[in-house]
Amino acid sequence: MPIINGAFVFSALTKHAGNSKTGAIAVSYTSQDTCPATCGIKAACYAKNGHALLQWNKVTTGVRGKPPEDFIEDIKSLEPFRWFRHNIAGDLWHVNGEICKLLFEKFVEAMRHLPRKWTYTHHQLTPHNQELLRWSIKRGFTVNLSTESKTEAAKLFQLGWPVCCVTEEGLPNSYLHNDVRFVQCPHSADNGITQCSTCGNGDPLCNRADRKFVITFPGHGTRKKKAIEACSD
Ligand code: SF4
Numbered sequence: 001m002p003i004i005n006g007a008f009v010f011s012a013l014t015k016h017a018g019n020s021k022t023g024a025i026a027v028s029y030t031s032q033d034t035c036p037a038t039c040g041i042k043a044a045c046y047a048k049n050g051h052a053l054l055q056w057n058k059v060t061t062g063v064r065g066k067p068p069e070d071f072i073e074d075i076k077s078l079e080p081f082r083w084f085r086h087n088i089a090g091d092l093w094h095v096n097g098e099i100c101k102l103l104f105e106k107f108v109e110a111m112r113h114l115p116r117k118w119t120y121t122h123h124q125l126t127p128h129n130q131e132l133l134r135w136s137i138k139r140g141f142t143v144n145l146s147t148e149s150k151t152e153a154a155k156l157f158q159l160g161w162p163v164c165c166v167t168e169e170g171l172p173n174s175y176l177h178n179d180v181r182f183v184q185c186p187h188s189a190d191n192g193i194t195q196c197s198t199c200g201n202g203d204p205l206c207n208r209a210d211r212k213f214v215i216t217f218p219g220h221g222t223r224k225k226k227a228i229e230a231c232s233d
Contacts, residue, residue: 010065023197030090047089086119
């Protein structure tokens with residue numbers, strides 16, 4: 001049974017999303033129990049409203065989705081032209097904050113044939129997690145580190161990680177913080193014209209592990225106020 005960290009855990013794949021942010025790429029959701037307690041934006045998560053929450057609840061309760069091993073088989077069956085954004089909501093499978101090594105390795109290997117694939121994580125950078133995430137990035141699956149602190153984002157970026165940062169609204173589309181360039185997600189910057197499927201002229205920014213900037217996401221969703229409160233310099 002898919003019990004991880006004392007909870008049943010499921011993941012669900014949509015091969016051809018109709019999501020207004022991502023566009024028609026493959027996307028997934030993973031049970032809420034995978035989100036670490038240390039996530040600074042947990043109470044204000046953008047996915048806790050509307051359609052995303054509906055889907056996320058279905059996956060969390062097992063109405064939709066599959067145990068990790070079966071989900072990995074679904075990933076293998078994706079056509080080799082698909083782009084894949086893992087975890088519209090949810091995080092990497094873990095036990096007490098340590099990413100499940102065997103499952104994660106199988107998962108990364110299962111998507112080797114996909115040309116673009118990325119996700120985000122709020123898991124802490126324990127030595128164990130660092131090793132797995134560095135390995136994953138080398139294997140072509142970009143795991144963006146998520147934070148709500150610009151200073152933390154700049155620090156992680158300088159350590160060579162791909163980083164995303166939730167920020168308050170009203171900041172310039174591009175600016176420097178602690179000598180690191182911060183660039184706003186094009187979807188946010190152009191009011192939704194760009195989608196992940198059209199972002200970056202064939203190489204979405206979030207897929208680029210070696211990009212020269214931190215990607216920013218201004219707080220949004222019905223919990224925007226709380227999200228913005230969680231942000232810091
Ligand atoms: S930066 Fe590009 S790939 Fe990343 S979330 Fe925004 S639109 Fe999608």
